[in-house]
Amino acid sequence: MIAAFVCVMSIAAFLELLVSYCRSILASSSKVELSARVREVAGIASHPLAADDFARLLQLVRLCPERGDDQTEIRAVGTYYGLLRVLGRAARPLIPGIATWTEQERQSCSYFAAVALDRRISYSRDLFTQQVADRL
Amino acid sequence: MLGPLDYALLLIGFLAEIYVVVCLLVRRQFVRYIPLNVYMLCSAFVTFGLFFLVRRYGISSSTYVYFYYYSDSLLMILMFWVIIKLYQQVFDEMKVSKQIRGAAFILIAATALFSYGVVHQNRSNLTGHFVVELGQNLYFVGVVLTYLLWGSILKLRETRTRLIQLVLALGIYFSATAGTYALRNLFPALQPSLLKWVPPLFGMWLPLAWAYTFTRIPEDARLATARLMEKHQ
Numbered sequence: 144m145i146a147a148f149v150c151v152m153s154i155a156a157f158l159e160l161l162v163s164y165c166r167s168i169l170a171s172s173s174k175v176e177l178s179a180r181v182r183e184v185a186g187i188a189s190h191p192l193a194a195d196d197f198a199r200l201l202q203l204v205r206l207c208p209e210r211g212d213d214q215t216e217i218r219a220v221g222t223y224y225g226l227l228r229v230l231g232r233a234a235r236p237l238i239p240g241i242a243t244w245t246e247q248e249r250q251s252c253s254y255f256a257a258v259a260l261d262r263r264i265s266y267s268r269d270l271f272t273q274q275v276a277d278r279l
Numbered sequence: 280m281l282g283p284l285d286y287a288l289l290l291i292g293f294l295a296e297i298y299v300v301v302c303l304l305v306r307r308q309f310v311r312y313i314p315l316n317v318y319m320l321c322s323a324f325v326t327f328g329l330f331f332l333v334r335r336y337g338i339s340s341s342t343y344v345y346f347y348y349y350s351d352s353l354l355m356i357l358m359f360w361v362i363i364k365l366y367q368q369v370f371d372e373m374k375v376s377k378q379i380r381g382a383a384f385i386l387i388a389a390t391a392l393f394s395y396g397v398v399h400q401n402r403s404n405l406t407g408h409f410v411v412e413l414g415q416n417l418y419f420v421g422v423v424l425t426y427l428l429w430g431s432i433l434k435l436r437e438t439r440t441r442l443i444q445l446v447l448a449l450g451i452y453f454s455a456t457a458g459t460y461a462l463r464n465l466f467p468a469l470q471p472s473l474l475k476w477v478p479p480l481f482g483m484w485l486p487l488a489w490a491y492t493f494t495r496i497p498e499d500a501r502l503a504t505a506r507l508m509e510k511h512q
Contacts (some may be wrong), residue, residue: 156426164451166507170502170507
């Protein structure tokens with residue numbers, strides 16, 4: 144009886160704290176305004192970011208030179224996105240409310256990836272400018 | 280016998296623990312986070328001890344089993360010290376350090392008495408099932424304490440990102456471990472195939488998450504906690 148109580152309470156606490164932890168990582172990017180350049184590159188100039196854009200944005204991020212300081216966050220958010228996708232698929236037929244919530248969370252992950260892409264594009268441009276300046 | 284994955288988890292956890300201490304030493308914040316540093320150092324020492332005992336006596340030896348469970352209990356007491364320190368940081372401005380220390384002392388004494396009661400009742404069976412039950416209860420006290428701390432952070436609208444992430448990482452660790460112990464109690468058959476991986480994984484998670492926080496989150500970084508609880512950000 145005690146074990147069942149501990150089990151249920153621990154799993155509930157685990158889920159809530161995990162979501163809050165992941166959101167604390169996502170929060171760093173939520174206030175950042177996306178540049179017109181990244182909107183154009185990512186093909187989201189005319190429509191808002193969708194939850195399913197994450198994988199495509201991540202591929203674009205990987206095409207850019209690494210900045211060396213965002214890998215951990217990208218990996219953590221990628222794991223969170225994967226968990227949300229599994230949860231969303233499992234919940235869709237049973238609890239549509241949870242499926243909607245996972246969709247919104249995945250949208251935040253996509254926004255995070257878009258901000259990471261924006262930063263990496265800026266970094267690439269800076270690198271290029273520096274190389275041109277060095278040659279001159 | 281431990282496999283390559285077990286050794287890899289031990290090694291990553293050990294390196295991350297050392298990294299946290301070195302990182303705080305370099306940034307001259309060792310004293311500010313002294314309970315956390317002591318915990319990390321002791322945990323690294325225990326990891327090293329476990330590795331040594333496995334190599335020398337084997338994983339099924341009584342020396343290893345006793346060292347594992349006794350060191351786990353001692354680490355839990357150190358972890359309570361870490362939690363008290365985090366409580367003091369959260370309630371810093373309210374000048375209630377004395378009350379927190381008093382409450383913590385009562386709680387630890389109550390936990391010890393409860394554990395003694397359980398030990399007394401199970402004198403004839405001090406291993407196996409009992410050890411799992413005791414671990415489950417101790418970790419669950421950790422879950423409750425951390426969850427209350429998290430509730431206080433939300434209530435007081437605490438904004439220090441570093442503090443928030445330290446508490447959340449700790450809560451994830453406690454709840455995952457307590458849940459695993461409870462599942463082990465309920466379904467012992469799951470232990471060899473699935474549940475045995477959870478404690479080492481989350482034992483590695485805690486130093487890694489703290490290492491990330493101390494490396495990437497500056498002391499003065501701020502975050503509105505309301506954002507973390509919104510239904511949609």
